[in-house]
Amino acid sequence: MSAQTPDETPVVLEVTGIDVHFEGVIALDGVSLTVRANQIVGVIGPNGAGKTTLFNAVSRFVTPAAGTITYHGHSLLDLPTWRLAHLGIARTLQGLGLWPTLTVLENVIAGAPSRTPLAADMLAFPSADRRTRTLREEAMANLVELGVADRAGAYPGALPHGVQKRVIIARALMARPSLLLLDEPASGLSATDVNQLIELLGSLRSRMAIALVEHHVDMVMAVSDTITVLNLGQVIASGPPEAIRANSEVANAYLGQTVAHA
Ligand SMILES: Nc1ncnc2c1ncn2[C@@H]1O[C@H](COP(=O)(O)OP(=O)(O)OP(=O)(O)O)[C@@H](O)[C@H]1O
Numbered sequence: 001m002s003a004q005t006p007d008e009t010p011v012v013l014e015v016t017g018i019d020v021h022f023e024g025v026i027a028l029d030g031v032s033l034t035v036r037a038n039q040i041v042g043v044i045g046p047n048g049a050g051k052t053t054l055f056n057a058v059s060r061f062v063t064p065a066a067g068t069i070t071y072h073g074h075s076l077l078d079l080p081t082w083r084l085a086h087l088g089i090a091r092t093l094q095g096l097g098l099w100p101t102l103t104v105l106e107n108v109i110a111g112a113p114s115r116t117p118l119a120a121d122m123l124a125f126p127s128a129d130r131r132t133r134t135l136r137e138e139a140m141a142n143l144v145e146l147g148v149a150d151r152a153g154a155y156p157g158a159l160p161h162g163v164q165k166r167v168i169i170a171r172a173l174m175a176r177p178s179l180l181l182l183d184e185p186a187s188g189l190s191a192t193d194v195n196q197l198i199e200l201l202g203s204l205r206s207r208m209a210i211a212l213v214e215h216h217v218d219m220v221m222a223v224s225d226t227i228t229v230l231n232l233g234q235v236i237a238s239g240p241p242e243a244i245r246a247n248s249e250v251a252n253a254y255l256g257q258t259v260a261h262a
């Protein structure tokens with residue numbers, strides 16, 4: 001279950017008043033979001049509300065026309081995308097995005113940010129072998145944590161959807177993130193898989209902050225400390241799960257909505 005995070009907990013991500021426009025479409029309009037250490041923040045809203053665009057702005061796939069985004073107090077807007085994994089920001093995409101011709105283990109290893117070799121590594125022999133071994137061990141440890149180590153040698157296409165979803169989280173963990181952005185991790189999962197995902201997020205939060213975009217509202221309510229609701233690019237509500245559940249504007253935004261999953 002969610003735990004309230006006190007306000008004095010350090011802020012990991014601070015998004016303030018961001019606007020994102022796409023040729024005539026206002027995807028985000030003055031959106032703000034705060035994620036604190038060891039907190040799980042849910043982001044919900046109807047299809048097209050701007051949830052993925054918010055993650056795209058944080059991961060620098062799109063550049064906001066206005067507003068600020070800071071990570072541990074430093075502006076992200078001046079940084080190129082490739083630096084983010086080095087800083088400890090990892091994300092999973094709304095689709096699966098696994099390479100079909102790589103094994104599960106290779107897919108996970110590919111999630112490791114390239115680390116500049118230390119001088120000691122370069123002098124030691126054979127450093128490349130050692131780095132490869134370290135990455136394999138780290139990737140295997142992540143697969144163990146996700147409960148899918150027995151599939152390490154399989155190709156993603158041969159695996160059930162629920163297993164593939166775990167592999168993409170294992171891959172994101174290779175960045176050793178302090179901020180993990182998950183875009184619809186529960187889509188297409190069985191009830192059992194969703195329950196296991198809830199448990200996993202509860203355990204990951206002890207070492208990172210998590211922002212979670214999800215249409216599975218019951219799951220978001222179960223794991224989140226706070227929830228931000230987007231509708232038509234604007235934040236229409238933000239607060240603890242019980243307040244969001246009782247909010248009539250939120251109910252109206254969802255009412256009659258058939259949610260399409262990617
Ligand atoms: N690259 C793009 N070019 C043009 N329009 C875009 C682009 N990305 C998103 N949009 C538009 O911005 C709006 C917000 O889209 P976004 O994908 O962020 O919504 P979402 O809340 O993630 O929806 P869903 O729940 O369906 O995933 C939509 O109107 C969408 O069509």
Ligand SMILES: [Mg+2]
Nearest residue numbers: 051052053094
């Ligand atoms: Mg989306």
